[in-house]
Amino acid sequence: MAADMRLPTIRKTVSLSASAFDRKDLVVPGDVITSDTGFMRGHGTYVDDDKLTASVAGEVQRVDKLICVRPLKTRFNGEVGDVVVGRITEVQQKRWKVETNSRLDSVLLLSSVNLPGGELRRRSAEDELTMREYLQEGDLISAEVQSVFMDGALSLHTRSLKYGKLGQGVLVQLSPSLIKRQKTHFHNLPCGASIILGNNGFVWLYPTPGQQEEEAGGFYTSLEPVSLSDREVISRLRNCLLALAAHKVLLYDTSVLYCYESSLQHQVKDILKPEVMEEIVMLTHQKLLEQEG
Amino acid sequence: MARVQVSEAEKVYILHGIRDDLRVDGRGCEDYRHMEIETDVVSNTDGSAKVTLGHTAVLVGVKAEIGKPRPTVPTEGYLEFFVDCSANATPEFEGRGGEELGTELSNTLYKVFNNKRSIDLKSLCICAGEHCWVLYVDVLLLQCDGNLYDAISVAIKAALFNTKIPKVHISSDDEGGKEIELSDDPYDCMRLNVENVPCIVTLCKVGHRHVVDATLQEKACSVASLIISVTHKGTITCMRKVGGGSLDPESIFEMTEAGKRVGKALHAPLMKLLEQEESLGKKRQKVYTCFPGLPLVSPQPPREESGAK
Numbered sequence: 001m002a003a004d005m006r007l008p009t010i011r012k013t014v015s016l017s018a019s020a021f022d023r024k025d026l027v028v029p030g031d032v033i034t035s036d037t038g039f040m041r042g043h044g045t046y047v048d049d050d051k052l053t054a055s056v057a058g059e060v061q062r063v064d065k066l067i068c069v070r071p072l073k074t075r076f077n078g079e080v081g082d083v084v085v086g087r088i089t090e091v092q093q094k095r096w097k098v099e100t101n102s103r104l105d106s107v108l109l110l111s112s113v114n115l116p117g118g119e120l121r122r123r124s125a126e127d128e129l130t131m132r133e134y135l136q137e138g139d140l141i142s143a144e145v146q147s148v149f150m151d152g153a154l155s156l157h158t159r160s161l162k163y164g165k166l167g168q169g170v171l172v173q174l175s176p177s178l179i180k181r182q183k184t185h186f187h188n189l190p191c192g193a194s195i196i197l198g199n200n201g202f203v204w205l206y207p208t209p210g211q212q213e214e215e216a217g218g219f220y221t222s223l224e225p226v227s228l229s230d231r232e233v234i235s236r237l238r239n240c241l242l243a244l245a246a247h248k249v250l251l252y253d254t255s256v257l258y259c260y261e262s263s264l265q266h267q268v269k270d271i272l273k274p275e276v277m278e279e280i281v282m283l284t285h286q287k288l289l290e291q292e293g
Numbered sequence: 294m295a296r297v298q299v300s301e302a303e304k305v306y307i308l309h310g311i312r313d314d315l316r317v318d319g320r321g322c323e324d325y326r327h328m329e330i331e332t333d334v335v336s337n338t339d340g341s342a343k344v345t346l347g348h349t350a351v352l353v354g355v356k357a358e359i360g361k362p363r364p365t366v367p368t369e370g371y372l373e374f375f376v377d378c379s380a381n382a383t384p385e386f387e388g389r390g391g392e393e394l395g396t397e398l399s400n401t402l403y404k405v406f407n408n409k410r411s412i413d414l415k416s417l418c419i420c421a422g423e424h425c426w427v428l429y430v431d432v433l434l435l436q437c438d439g440n441l442y443d444a445i446s447v448a449i450k451a452a453l454f455n456t457k458i459p460k461v462h463i464s465s466d467d468e469g470g471k472e473i474e475l476s477d478d479p480y481d482c483m484r485l486n487v488e489n490v491p492c493i494v495t496l497c498k499v500g501h502r503h504v505v506d507a508t509l510q511e512k513a514c515s516v517a518s519l520i521i522s523v524t525h526k527g528t529i530t531c532m533r534k535v536g537g538g539s540l541d542p543e544s545i546f547e548m549t550e551a552g553k554r555v556g557k558a559l560h561a562p563l564m565k566l567l568e569q570e571e572s573l574g575k576k577r578q579k580v581y582t583c584f585p586g587l588p589l590v591s592p593q594p595p596r597e598e599s600g601a602k
Contacts, residue, residue: 003325005562007570008345008580087298138298168306170317221302225309235319268319273327 004273027054033067044069076102076176076200078154082145083185085171085198086156088135094128096135098143101176101200104153108135112146112157114164140166142196142204162186166196167221169206170238174245176201180252187253191260193233197251203241205234236263239271240280247281258287296385299513307514308500316504316511323555325506330447330566331580332455340456344448347508348438353430353448355456359473360427362418370417370425372407374399376432376445383437391434398432398445405522405531406430406449411490416483419461424473426458439508442520446493447563453490454567457482491522491530492563494556496548498540503548505555519548523556525564 027033035051044056045067054060056071078084078100089105090097096108110131115121135141142163143156158164176199179185185197188208196204207230226234240259241251249255262283263271270276299307307317314321326347335341338354362369376398378391385391406412417426430452432445460476460483476482497507497515504511507518516538522531529549534540540548570577 003559003562004327005330005566006327007566007577008329008331010578010580087300089298139300140303166300167302169303170306171303223302223305226306228313228315231310231313231315232319235315235317238317239319268315269321269324272318 009274025060026058027060027069028057029055033060033069038065040066042066042068044071072177073175074177076100077152078102078106078145078148078200080145080147082199083142083196084145084154084156084200085140085142085166085196085202085204086200088137088139088141091132091135091137094131096131098141098156100154100156100198101173101202102152102154104151106145106154106156108141108143108156108158112155112159114159114161135165140171140204142166142198165221166204167206168223168226169204170234172203172205172238172241174201174203174241174251178245178248178251179203180250180255182252189237189253189257189260191233191237191257192230193237195237195253195256197253203251205237205241207234232268236260236268236271239263239268243271243277243280244284246277249281249284254291255284255288258291259284262287297509297513299510303510304514307511311499311502311504311511314502318508320506322502322504323551325443325555325559328444328447330451330563330570332451332567332570334579339458340452340454342448342451342455344444344451345436346438346440346444346447346506348436349440349444350435351441351444351448352433352435353445353452354433355452356429356431357426357456357458358429359419359424362422362425366414367422368418369409369414370419370427371414372403372412372428372430374402374406374430374432376402376434378434381436382434386434398441401442401520401531401533402430402432402445402449404533405446405491405493408530410530411524412453413486416485417458419473420463420471423471428453428456437509439512440495440506442493442495443506446491446522447559450487450490450492450563451567453485454487454564456485458485459483489524491524492556492559493520493522494552494559495520496552498538498544498548503544503551505551519545519552521549521552521556523553523559525557525560527553527557529553 031054033045033052033054037050039052041047041052044054044058045052046055052067054069056069058069058071061068061070084100086098086100086106088096089099094110098106098108100106110123110128115127141158143158144163145154146157147155149155179197179199179201188194192208194206194208207226237260240256240263244251244255244259259280262280266276310316311322329345330342332342334343335354339357340355341353343352363371376395378386378395380387419425430449460481462474463471465471494505495518496503496505497512497518499511499515507515517534517536517540520533520535521529523529
């Protein structure tokens with residue numbers, strides 16, 4: 001019950017690689033990237049006194065003559081095939097609007113979801129009227145980016161059994177830059193919970209489903225109470241994710257799992273204390289380095 | 294207040310978690326998030342404090358001005374509250390969006406803190422019926438992540454502890470007129486006794502149980518909450534119900550008991566921390582820097598060493 005009160009202290013982020021300062025491809029706004037006039041000015045750069053200068057903090061990328069800076073702190077810039085976790089904000093004619101941490105709300109068309117009753121079902125006018133029964137405002141979904149519109153808005157689809165409405169669990173909102181791109185973003189972690197690392201920085205933690213649910217087109221959600229042990233694992237994972245994000249560690253199944261293992265000696269609620277966070281992330285770093293060899 | 298959307302299934306998850314005394318972030322029902330407190334952060338105030346509770350951050354400044362006592366209580370000074378909801382906290386506060394919340398907060402704070410049982414208002418009196426110290430307490434919300442009341446009350450207590458009011462000297466001239474002189478010495482000052490200043494504990498009724506220090510997600514699952522101000526002895530000084538739902542008498546009783554328990558436990562670590570910080574003095578590493586351009590203190594003419602009649 002006791003409240004934990006303390007004086008604030010200046011903390012540095014834990015990093016074992018001191019070489020980050022020597023890396024030439026990391027820039028801050030105002031850094032001159034090149035004074036060679038032969039290059040083209042891309043996103044995140046501007047020309048000042050014939051010198052190509054960065055306008056955002058991030059990583060320099062060069063494609064032939066085009067120089068861009070990919071910002072580290074950014075909203076989600078979706079690409080086709082990205083896995084996202086999003087929240088329905090609006091139900092419209094034949095489409096849902098989805099909040100996916102990008103600059104514009106994404107759309108999920110009625111024609112790009114699997115409705116109960118098989119993939120080849122025709123969509124009737126009734127389906128349009130009962131859209132809110134499938135997904136209503138506030139609901140969370142996992143989906144894949146189907147296409148990107150001209151203005152950068154995303155079109156999503158859930159035409160696979162792994163996508164669809166999300167049931168009980170915890171959403172953690174992080175920066176999209178921290179999610180490592182991988183072959184799969186759905187993981188059943190050996191510690192007893194599952195995780196969806198959305199490319200948009202939204203991470204969904206949920207109890208590992210027992211058996212494959214019956215054919216419900218992904219719109220069925222179980223409201224059965226989750227067991228206390230599962231809850232503890234999920235809460236621990238949530239706090240671990242926040243700790244890793246606070247120290248800017250790239251998130252993927254291994255790093256999350258190592259962090260979970262390092263945190264086991266602490267109580268779940270203590271993980272978010274700054275000094276514990278530092279210790280756990282340090283251990284995770286070491287484990288990751290060892291694993292790399 | 295900043296709103297968050299929560300889906301039905303998430304609500305069920307949160308509700309069951311609270312029933313089992315394990316919340317989403319691993320806390321029990323009567324646990325606070327970890328709190329960071331720093332005082333003396335704004336140089337152009339007489340006392341200030343910044344408190345962060347999870348992602349909730351509030352900044353409080355106290356400024357003492359010489360004013361006229363209220364006619365009904367000529368021998369007491371008084372406190373004035375103003376809560377500024379910065380649009381930095383949430384875009385909803387943009388324009389006049391935060392005004393309603395600001396007034397609601399400042400009215401509650403006035404009720405809780407401005408009475409002689411919380412602060413020795415008599416010590417703020419300079420000259421009965423003519424001059425007294427008025428403490429302008431300005432609260433700035435920097436970030437909202439639930440549980441504003443508790444964070445603000447802790448910040449106010451810390452800021453009042455930090456407040457240094459210059460000593461005054463009253464001299465009367467031959468014609469019977471009085472002259473007030475402020476002491477030039479920054480160390481020659483009066484400190485307030487904050488022993489009896491209460492802290493606010495907000496209890497949110499979620500399902501059949503109640504939680505303290507609710508996050509925005511938990512708040513979205515609760516129908517009603519009870520705001521209780523508790524002194525270090527465990528005395529309840531003020532109570533308010535907020536939210537649209539209703540509470541049955543039995544749960545109100547349970548919640549006040551829990552509030553007493555939690556509130557009482559809040560004071561000791563706070564006072565210990567404040568005294569520790571005070572003893573560090575100039576050696577303390579300042580973390581939060583405040584920019585002078587910040588519109589924290591309501592614009593008022595500078596204090597003069599003028600002889601008022």
